[in-house]
Amino acid sequence: DAGITQSPRHKVTETGTPVTLRCHQTENHRYMYWYRQDPGHGLRLIHYSYGVKDTDKGEVSDGYSVSRSKTEDFLLTLESATSSQTSVYFCAISEPGQGYYEQYFGPGTRLTVT
Amino acid sequence: SQQGEEDPQALSIQEGENATMNCSYKTSINNLQWYRQNSGRGLVHLILIRSNEREKHSGRLRVTLDTSKKSSSLLITASRAADTASYFCATDADSYKLIFGSGTRLLVRP
Numbered sequence: 001d002a003g004i005t006q007s008p009r010h011k012v013t014e015t016g017t018p019v020t021l022r023c024h025q026t027e028n029h030r031y032m033y034w035y036r037q038d039p040g041h042g043l044r045l046i047h048y049s050y051g052v053k054d055t056d057k058g059e060v061s062d063g064y065s066v067s068r069s070k071t072e073d074f075l076l077t078l079e080s081a082t083s084s085q086t087s088v089y090f091c092a093i094s095e096p097g098q099g100y101y102e103q104y105f106g107p108g109t110r111l112t113v114t
Numbered sequence: 115s116q117q118g119e120e121d122p123q124a125l126s127i128q129e130g131e132n133a134t135m136n137c138s139y140k141t142s143i144n145n146l147q148w149y150r151q152n153s154g155r156g157l158v159h160l161i162l163i164r165s166n167e168r169e170k171h172s173g174r175l176r177v178t179l180d181t182s183k184k185s186s187s188l189l190i191t192a193s194r195a196a197d198t199a200s201y202f203c204a205t206d207a208d209s210y211k212l213i214f215g216s217g218t219r220l221l222v223r224p
Contacts, residue, residue, distance in 0.1 A: 004156075032211055042202060042216040043157070050210065058211070090156055096208065101210045102147065105156030 003027045006091050010077035012112045019078040021090030021109050025071075025109060031094045032074040032102065033058075036087040043090065049074055081113045120203060120218040128223050133190040134155075135218040137203030143208050145173070146179055146186050151200045160188075160201075194224045 003026040012046040013019050023032060031050055034060075035043040045058030047066040055066050063085060065077045078085055122221045137146070145164050149157040150217045163170045163186065176189040179211045190197055200219050204212040 029194045040216055043214040045211060045213075047213065059213075072192075092157075096210065101206065102162065102211070103157075103204075103212060104159070107156050110152075113151075 004091060004104060006094055006106040006109050008109060009107065012114060014080050014114055016083060019081050019111065019113075021076045021089055021091075021111070023074045023106060024084040025074075025075070025093050027093060027095070027104070028051050029040060029095040029104075030071075031096075032068065033092040033094075034064075034074065034076045035090045035092065036060065036085075037108075038087050040073045046076065046089075054064075064108060076109065078111075080089045082110075083113050085111065087111060116169050120201070122218060123216070124219045124221070126167045126221040126223065127193055129193060129195055131193055133193050133197070133220055134219070135188045135201050137186045137188070137215055138191075139186075139215075140184065141205075143181075146177075147189050147204045147212065148177060148186075148192045148208075149176075149202045149204060149214075151202065153199070157202065164224075186222045193220075196223045213222070 005024045007022045033048040034046040037043050037063045041057040046064050047058050049055045049068040067075045089109045094101040094103045122148050127133050131136045150160050150161045151157045155166050161177050163177045165213045174191045177185045200217040202217045204214045
């Protein structure tokens, strides 16, 4: 998985609790992304980062925040988890080369909100 | 909203047969990429085709792109059981952001 780790790999939490997922890379790639994957929806972009402290919203950012204080770490926080945020979360990284952005994915975090 | 939509949603073939998956998209693109996802794993990049290319090969993979129809196809020749996975197309909304389709689930029966 291209030097990308995600933690935790599995988490069960209760509605209303805060949750933070961590993505760590050893590739020194500039761009990092958080996606969620749900049946029938493919992958949907939540937030992304184009550098330390530089982040922006994706397609489904409501209820999520991110932070990137170091090149290697990108954190996704669910401020108050809801059942609709039960999903598999993937982190990805990329570094521009030859004019395109191939993305490398982490192993995923399965989050269940009860 | 999703840029890429794959067709069919699921495909079951016998080992040794060819598998063809299609992707349609809505807006102009710079590149189109195909990814594979094995069950319970992250996505893995397979191949990229630029908007000015019509066909590209990589091993047993053949990708075509028709920008006039806003569609692409992925052909896997001489399929193997290990090709069983979900396959996604991804288009670049902005150059560094990808929009993924909902995927085709491929089952290759031994």
